[in-house]
Every structure is written in structure tokens, then in C-alpha cells.
Amino acid sequence: MSEKNLVSDKVLITEIKKTLTKIANNNSSWTLVLGRETLSATDVIQRLDKDKKLRKIVLTHYVGLAVEMEKQGREKRFGEDNT
Amino acid sequence: MKAVLCRPKFDSATKYTFVFAAEILQWCQQAGIDITELAEEDAVRPAVETALEKINPDIFVFYGHGSEDCLWGQGANEAAIDIKNCDRLAGKEVFTLACLSAKDLGPEVWRKGGTYWGYVDVFSFVTDALPSFQEAGNCGFHYRFLEGDSRENALTRAKETFTRLSVELVGAGNIFAAIFMRENGENLVYLDAHKPEEKEGCLLGLLKLPLRLRKN
Numbered sequence: 178m179s180e181k182n183l184v185s186d187k188v189l190i191t192e193i194k195k196t197l198t199k200i201a202n203n204n205s206s207w208t209l210v211l212g213r214e215t216l217s218a219t220d221v222i223q224r225l226d227k228d229k230k231l232r233k234i235v236l237t238h239y240v241g242l243a244v245e246m247e248k249q250g251r252e253k254r255f256g257e258d259n260t
Numbered sequence: 261m262k263a264v265l266c267r268p269k270f271d272s273a274t275k276y277t278f279v280f281a282a283e284i285l286q287w288c289q290q291a292g293i294d295i296t297e298l299a300e301e302d303a304v305r306p307a308v309e310t311a312l313e314k315i316n317p318d319i320f321v322f323y324g325h326g327s328e329d330c331l332w333g334q335g336a337n338e339a340a341i342d343i344k345n346c347d348r349l350a351g352k353e354v355f356t357l358a359c360l361s362a363k364d365l366g367p368e369v370w371r372k373g374g375t376y377w378g379y380v381d382v383f384s385f386v387t388d389a390l391p392s393f394q395e396a397g398n399c400g401f402h403y404r405f406l407e408g409d410s411r412e413n414a415l416t417r418a419k420e421t422f423t424r425l426s427v428e429l430v431g432a433g434n435i436f437a438a439i440f441m442r443e444n445g446e447n448l449v450y451l452d453a454h455k456p457e458e459k460e461g462c463l464l465g466l467l468k469l470p471l472r473l474r475k476n
Contacts, residue, residue, distance in 0.1 A: 212382040238439040
């Protein structure tokens, strides 16, 4: 992974953590059920630093969702993409 | 049509999956599917084995914890279904909402002539979007067994449902629910034992091979 990508990941994780901090401050009962584990928003913030698998899932789908929304927006504007 | 629903409840995760499964129970009762429920203390290996033998259901449904090679019974002390007793699911449609079990257990059931709806990795959800995760987890059952859609279509439609819900969750400002909704959708598989084109294809392909290659 290039240095540029690493920086981008850092920026994304920072933004995601900001959302989690808001969640932690506004909804104390919020829980991520991760298989057998149950994590609070604060737990997830800490886990994002050390759990590479969780970090990868979050980053992959964060970007994937942005692409999906861009695709849907484009189709809405220009019609279905047949190429 | 007969079904057996196994739904343990003993920790925070199964507290939620137990509720998700209640909708399956309700749908079956409304649709006239003869469903037997094995809940909480009854969701254990001996009771599951007895039910599979005596009732001989067309569908086996499981909502709870799973590992690569098993579905855990009440308390997770003993597997309700694992590689050793999964021959009891031969010829049956298996529908699960559990972590990981489609990795090894699913293919074993498939090899024994059953079909397997499940997840190849951890199934995750967040508690501020429970109705969406229930919809995603249950929709395949509706497509396949209530609407009678083909296995292929049921899987395609379910994956589309996961995608739709994840985009809706982003729109609702719930990025974390969206992320795990998308992850679950990617981990969903439907191992189909009754896809004649695949089986025929393999056998025909083998017969068409040059004799020299077949001997090797």
C-alpha cells in the first residue's frame, strides 16, 4: 500500500472515530454485536487501532458504500450503465 | 411442508437472534407450514436429533451461534449440529442465521445432499438498526419458502436486499449499521445440492476428458 493510501486510511478512520464518539455520547446502550462479542462505541474506537481485521472490514465497506452510492446517483442521473 | 426451528437464547447475541427468528415462526404458522420449535432449553443436540428423526422436516432453521464446523445449542456447551451428526440433514433445506457455519459445516451438509443457507464469516449487527438486520437475515426465507422463488433467485434477491438496506442506512446517518449490513451480505452463501446443471456438467466434463488424462 502506498504512503498516500495509508494517509487516506488514517483520515477515514479519524472520521469514523468521530462518528463513534458522537454515538458514545448520545446513545450509551449502542452495541456492536460481533459474533459472540458485544462492543460499546468506546470499545470499537479502541479496537479500530489494534484489530486489523475489524479495521479492514470498516475501511473496505466505507469505501464500497461510497462507490455504491456514486453508482446509484449516476444511474439516477444518466440511466442504467450498460458498459 | 414441515419445518424445525432451533433457536437458543442464553447471551446478548442470541437474545436478539431469538427475536429475529420469531418472525420466521410467525410466517410459517401463517403460511400453513407445519413448524416445530426447539427454543432455549430445548435447543440442544439430543432434542434436535430426535426432532430430525421423528418429524423428518423438509426445512431445518437455526438462529444462534455458529462456528466453522457447527451450530451451537443452548449455552454453547455442545453443538446442536456438527460434522458428526449433520448426515441427519441429508436431503433437507437448511436455513441459518449464525456465524461462520457455511465455511465447513455447510459444504458437509451439501455433500450429503442437503442445501445450506448461511454465512462464511462472522454475522454482525448493531443495536440501533435491529429491524433492518432482522429484515436482511429473514428475507431469504420469505423469498424461498413463502414465495417459492428458485434458490438462485432467492439468493440474488437477498443480496440485493442487503445492499438496499446498507444504502438506506447510510442515508439515515447510520454508517456503522451500513458497514456491517454490507459485510453480512457479502458473507452470505446458499450451497445448493440440487443444481443438476452443475453435477451433470462435472460428470460430463469428466467423461469427455481424454482417456489418458482420466487414468491419471
